[in-house]
Amino acid sequence: MTVRIRKYSWQLAPADIRNIRQTVFVEEQQVPPELEWDDTDEIADHYLVVLPDNTPVGVGRLFSTLEETAHIGRMAILPAHRGKGIGKRLLRHLVSEAAGRFSELRLSAQEHAIPFYQRSGFHVCSDLYDDAGIPHVDMRCLAPQLLSNAFGTRQAPMLLGEDRDAWLFHSEQTMTELMDSVVGQARQRLWLYDRLLDHDLYDRLRLRELISTLARRHRLSEVRLLIHDDKPLVKHRHRIVELMRRLPSRIELRLVNDDYPVGDQPFLLVDREGVVFRHDFYKPEGFAKFSDSGRVRLLAESFQRMWDVGKSSLELRELPL
Template sequence: MTVRIRKYSWQLAPGHIRDIRQRVFIEEQQIPPELEWDETDEIADHFLAVLPDNTPVGVARLFSSLDETAHIGRMAILPEHRGKGIGEALLRHLLAEAAGQYDEVRLSAQEHAIPFYQRSGFHVCSDVYDDAGIPHYDMRCLAPELAVAALEERDHPLLLEEDRQSWRFENETRMLALMDSLAGQAGQRIWLYDRLLEHDLYDRFRFRELISALARRHRLSEVRLLIHDDKPLVKRRHQLVELMRRLPSRIELKLVNDDYPVEDQPFMLIDREGVLYRHDFYKPEGFCNFSDSGRVKLLSEAFQRMWDVGRSSLELRQLPL
């Protein structure tokens, strides 16, 4: 169905936006008015979806937080117009609106709506919680530009275990977006093999936070870092090293033992399905797969062989806390 989407500030928003939210959230879902209308409305951009004859059918809002993350919220389609693709068109418009400005887009999804958001590149990033008496989950897209570009050709872009097409990368920006999208969905393990923990790649705040979230999630969480050279880590502080020293039972680092065979290409493995593989230690070129259990199994075996004969870093152990 053809739908047009118009953008307004709260001060200039037509009454249709309030009317649709009133009908869907307050009347249909029984959300208290004092929770529905909040101060965020004043700073958000508001979007109204209309049919070709100008009939208003859906709304949403978009705003940013202090950490420069975009947030989608108050998304609603009138009951008589659901199931026609209007919600998907509205969501993808919002994602495209945010993609050029923000590296991350978040939203709070009612439990039944999770598959809807997953089809547009979002993944769950929280446990269930109650919001106005309704079960919700936080969801995020860590590579909105990539998701927007792939929406027409992929059913579940960037979703672990579901996105079955390979992603190619030939520059660092694209590689890091894919790396974070994978790491952000790890449920149990992240295994990383590289020449060294380059600061530009691994000493980034967002990557550290993703590693930290996995390490603290449960007692079976496992982060393994296998590298060839630890000298740069001694000379300059590294966020992953500091995190590892605070969570030694969840995050481990070993050095490759050159007396045994080693892999010639670096890679990162996420759970049993995700892999980011570079063709060269020195270039940001390679591929990323979100559903590739066969390749992950083979690389896991290679990683385990190197890990079993790896050695601890004495220099890192001697660093002051």
């Protein structure tokens, strides 16, 4: 269906935007008015979806409270116009509006709408919670620009266990976005093999937070870091080391044993589906896959062999607290 999407500030927004939200949220879903109308409206960009004859059919808003994170919210399509792809068009328009300006997109999804958002590249990142009497989860996208570029060409883009296509990368920025998108969906296991824990690549705030979240998730969480050179960890006072010391039973580091065969290509494995693979230790070139159990199994076997004969780090053992 052909639609147009118009952007407004709250001060200049037509009454249609308020009317649609009133109809869908307050009247249909019984959201209390004092929760529906909040201060965020004043700082948000508001979007109105209209048909070719200018009939208003849907709304959404986009706002930011952090420099690198934007929030999508208050998406609503009038009952008579649902099931026609209008919601998907609106969501993807909002993603495209944010792409290039923000490195993360978040939204709060009603439980029944989770598959809708997953099909457009968002993954669940919280437990279920109650909001205005309705079950919700938080969802996010950690690579809005990549997602925007992929619309129309991929099914369930960047969704762990679902997206079977390869994502190629030739730059560090694309590589880190894909890495974060894979790690951000880990439920239990993260195994990393590299020459060293490069500061710019692995000591980023977002990645540390993702690893910390995984390590604290439950008692079976497992983060294994297998590297060749541990001296930069001490020289740069890598903050991953601080995380390891707080969670020693969940995060472990070993050095490869050169007396045994070792791999010459770095990789990162998440659970039994996700992989980020580089062709060379020294170049940000390779691919990411979000659903490739066969490749992950083979790489995991290689990792396990190196891990079993690996050595503990004397540098870290002697590092003062």
